[in-house]
Amino acid sequence: MKKTYGIEVDCANCADKMELAASKTEGVKACTVNFMMQKMIIEFQEGADRDSVMDNVRKNCRKVEKDCEIFI
Amino acid sequence: MNRKQRIMLMRIALSAIMVASLSFIPVSGVLRFILYMAAYLIVGYDILLKAIRGIINGQVFDECFLMAIATVGAVALALYERSGDYTEAVAVMLFYQVGELFQSYAVGKSRKNITELMDIRPDYANIEKDGKLERVDPDDVEKGSVIIVQPGEKVPIDGIVIEGESSLNTSALTGESLPRDIHAGDGIISGSINLSGVLRIRTEKEFGESTVSKILDLVENASSRKSRSEDFISKFARVYTPAVCLSALVLAVLPPLFLMLTGNAPIWETWIYRALTFLVISCPCALVISIPLSFFAGIGGASNAGILIKGSNYLETLSKTKIVVFDKTGTLTEGVFEVIGIHHGTIDDEKIIEYAALAESASSHPISKSLQKAYGMEIDRSRVTGIEEISGNGIKAVVDGHDVACGNDKLMRSLGIEPVMCHSTGTIIHVAIDGRYSGHIVISDVIKKHSEEAIRALKDIGIRKTVMLTGDARKAAESVAEKVGADEVYSELLPSDKVEKVEELIAGKGSDEKLAFVGDGINDAPVLGRADIGIAMGAMGSDAAIEAADVVLMDDDPLKIAKAIRISRKCLRIVYENIVFAIGIKLICLILGAVGIADMWLAIFADVGVMIIAVLNAIRALNVKKL
Numbered sequence A: 001m002k003k004t005y006g007i008e009v010d011c012a013n014c015a016d017k018m019e020l021a022a023s024k025t026e027g028v029k030a031c032t033v034n035f036m037m038q039k040m041i042i043e044f045q046e047g048a049d050r051d052s053v054m055d056n057v058r059k060n061c062r063k064v065e066k067d068c069e070i071f072i
Numbered sequence B: 001m002n003r004k005q006r007i008m009l010m011r012i013a014l015s016a017i018m019v020a021s022l023s024f025i026p027v028s029g030v031l032r033f034i035l036y037m038a039a040y041l042i043v044g045y046d047i048l049l050k051a052i053r054g055i056i057n058g059q060v061f062d063e064c065f066l067m068a069i070a071t072v073g074a075v076a077l078a079l080y081e082r083s084g085d086y087t088e089a090v091a092v093m094l095f096y097q098v099g100e101l102f103q104s105y106a107v108g109k110s111r112k113n114i115t116e117l118m119d120i121r122p123d124y125a126n127i128e129k130d131g132k133l134e135r136v137d138p139d140d141v142e143k144g145s146v147i148i149v150q151p152g153e154k155v156p157i158d159g160i161v162i163e164g165e166s167s168l169n170t171s172a173l174t175g176e177s178l179p180r181d182i183h184a185g186d187g188i189i190s191g192s193i194n195l196s197g198v199l200r201i202r203t204e205k206e207f208g209e210s211t212v213s214k215i216l217d218l219v220e221n222a223s224s225r226k227s228r229s230e231d232f233i234s235k236f237a238r239v240y241t242p243a244v245c246l247s248a249l250v251l252a253v254l255p256p257l258f259l260m261l262t263g264n265a266p267i268w269e270t271w272i273y274r275a276l277t278f279l280v281i282s283c284p285c286a287l288v289i290s291i292p293l294s295f296f297a298g299i300g301g302a303s304n305a306g307i308l309i310k311g312s313n314y315l316e317t318l319s320k321t322k323i324v325v326f327d328k329t330g331t332l333t334e335g336v337f338e339v340i341g342i343h344h345g346t347i348d349d350e351k352i353i354e355y356a357a358l359a360e361s362a363s364s365h366p367i368s369k370s371l372q373k374a375y376g377m378e379i380d381r382s383r384v385t386g387i388e389e390i391s392g393n394g395i396k397a398v399v400d401g402h403d404v405a406c407g408n409d410k411l412m413r414s415l416g417i418e419p420v421m422c423h424s425t426g427t428i429i430h431v432a433i434d435g436r437y438s439g440h441i442v443i444s445d446v447i448k449k450h451s452e453e454a455i456r457a458l459k460d461i462g463i464r465k466t467v468m469l470t471g472d473a474r475k476a477a478e479s480v481a482e483k484v485g486a487d488e489v490y491s492e493l494l495p496s497d498k499v500e501k502v503e504e505l506i507a508g509k510g511s512d513e514k515l516a517f518v519g520d521g522i523n524d525a526p527v528l529g530r531a532d533i534g535i536a537m538g539a540m541g542s543d544a545a546i547e548a549a550d551v552v553l554m555d556d557d558p559l560k561i562a563k564a565i566r567i568s569r570k571c572l573r574i575v576y577e578n579i580v581f582a583i584g585i586k587l588i589c590l591i592l593g594a595v596g597i598a599d600m601w602l603a604i605f606a607d608v609g610v611m612i613i614a615v616l617n618a619i620r621a622l623n624v625k626k627l
Helices: A012-023 A050-064 B003-022 B029-056 B063-081 B087-117 B211-222 B228-261 B268-281 B285-304 B312-319 B328-332 B349-359 B366-375 B409-414 B451-460 B474-484 B495-507 B525-530 B543-548 B559-594 B600-622
Strands: A002-008 A028-034 A039-044 A069-071 B125-129 B132-136 B146-149 B159-163 B166-169 B180-182 B199-203 B307-309 B321-327 B333-343 B384-390 B394-399 B402-407 B427-433 B436-447 B465-469 B488-490 B514-519 B533-537 B551-553
Touching: A012 A028, A012 A039, A012 A050, A012 B228, A012 B285, A028 A050, A039 A050, A050 A069, B003 B029, B003 B087, B029 B063, B029 B087, B063 B087, B063 B228, B063 B268, B087 B285, B087 B600, B228 B268, B228 B285, B228 B312, B228 B559, B268 B559, B268 B600, B285 B307, B285 B312, B285 B559, B285 B600, B307 B312, B307 B559, B312 B321, B312 B514, B312 B533, B312 B559, B321 B328, B321 B495, B328 B333, B328 B465, B328 B474, B328 B514, B333 B349, B333 B366, B349 B366, B349 B384, B349 B394, B349 B402, B349 B427, B349 B436, B366 B427, B366 B436, B402 B409, B409 B427, B436 B474, B451 B465, B451 B474, B451 B559, B465 B474, B465 B495, B474 B488, B495 B514, B495 B525, B514 B525, B525 B533, B525 B543, B551 B559, B559 B600
Parallel strands: B321 B465, B321 B514, B465 B488, B514 B533, B533 B551
Antiparallel strands: A002 A039, A002 A069, A028 A039, B125 B132, B125 B146, B146 B199, B159 B199, B166 B180, B307 B551, B333 B436, B384 B394, B394 B402, B402 B427, B427 B436
């Protein structure tokens, strides 16, 4: 199950860091951050609860890049 | 500029003014320190906070950390030496922020430009309600509804024109600037712009399934597929920063220790200063930002030229293409049949065509369509009676009171007429009128106008081999291959044979050479998937092709293949330029910094200057008009 979220992030390096942080979040199978389109594409693991996973993704991303925003 | 950027600009300006005026005001001691620190904190407090937060969260080595260490270190050195020279620390932070501001502004701006270039998204659809036009969200329009498109508006949904005449600008879709005429009964593709007349359109798809949505989806997701260079850079950045920090530490500690042990003065200040310079130089931003930006600009420029590339990885593969394999029908040829000759006529050629077209007027077969097209006039069905179709062989009918038979040689012989056999390649229609042989019509697929030029263009840009595959008969295939100048031709292939042939060709090429397959996408999906890179042509109508291909040429022009390769090469050249340039300059500056030639000012150039140049270079990839 794949879903695309809009994001707001200022620098490409930070986008890379967000990608890494989101990929390591539990319930996320794969994550790609598209800095140019300001989008985050998340592939969820089967049976994962999307809302709670996304909350954690946002939390983890904020840890590496405080200014980032994910529009859930 | 957004709010965040404006605030940053104010902070930079304020801090710069403070530093400038402080250099004229003779204050010293604690007051001087406080005033400089105020300027420093105004411009850099967020960097310090981020660095601290990074350490708390276990993300130690980032650029904020580098900058924080470098500037705090410089202040500490100034305090230790009692020189009162805090300018350098403030300046480093100041320029770093200027660079960040420029980066976010330039990147944001070019991001907007490129997305605008690709923006073919229609905002609304017009629906007629009680005689009045109403604007609705295209998503809400059901399949089979009637929408109205006024001059100047974008066609929001695919459909069929039921009323009105106009010309369309399809340049956003195909890159073709000549307007296309459209009449009632024609199919219409979303994303084109209506130029002159009001059109009523019956929608045939939902918005989400329409061409425009599919293209947008494809282009927007293109940069999510990362190329090897991009992967390399993000991996590089991950090991690079820790490595640099470690080297800086070594630089600060080892030489003084060595000097101490050999009985010399350790000169700690000098070495710490060099280590700090080292840190400033090392920021990885230039690389990390310019590579994806180059790819993004390349993909954006290509899509503006009517070439959709599904990802930066495909751009990379395309640039290494050395073998191009073509499908014949619909790719090098038009895929529509045309009358190319009338031979052995015993009456006027026009008469033969007229009788044949009338006799075949009831059939919807491509052959009879081509006869009607060659006839060029309205078919008067009342002149034709007694149409009798002899399956697989032809048609008998009575036209203007004459018995007309048209079809293959078997039909002629069954009527007791001896046909004159033809040596041309193509489909032969023999025509007999009132039991007498009157000649035959040769119908054949015609070669596209640009096919020969396209293959020559490929040769010019260094494509090693061009191959043509087709299911057609050998004679027809070889004649086409010779005319367009293909190096090799394989004919009479079933779809599965095509896959095998492509596999054979892939096995026989060098490991650094890539093979591209170009097809019209209708029955080529397996081959498109098997080739290193699949290019679908004129695929606006075919969903399967958009799915299966990696590159989609939105018009039918085979010349675009060479253009696509040239675009990819330009883009890749810019990527490599940026990698080499950014890493090279940094490396040189790092060495200069380590031996003490480069000071903080050069360090700032190495960071901010290189980043700005790399970003400007990346934007060049957008310009593909003249390629």
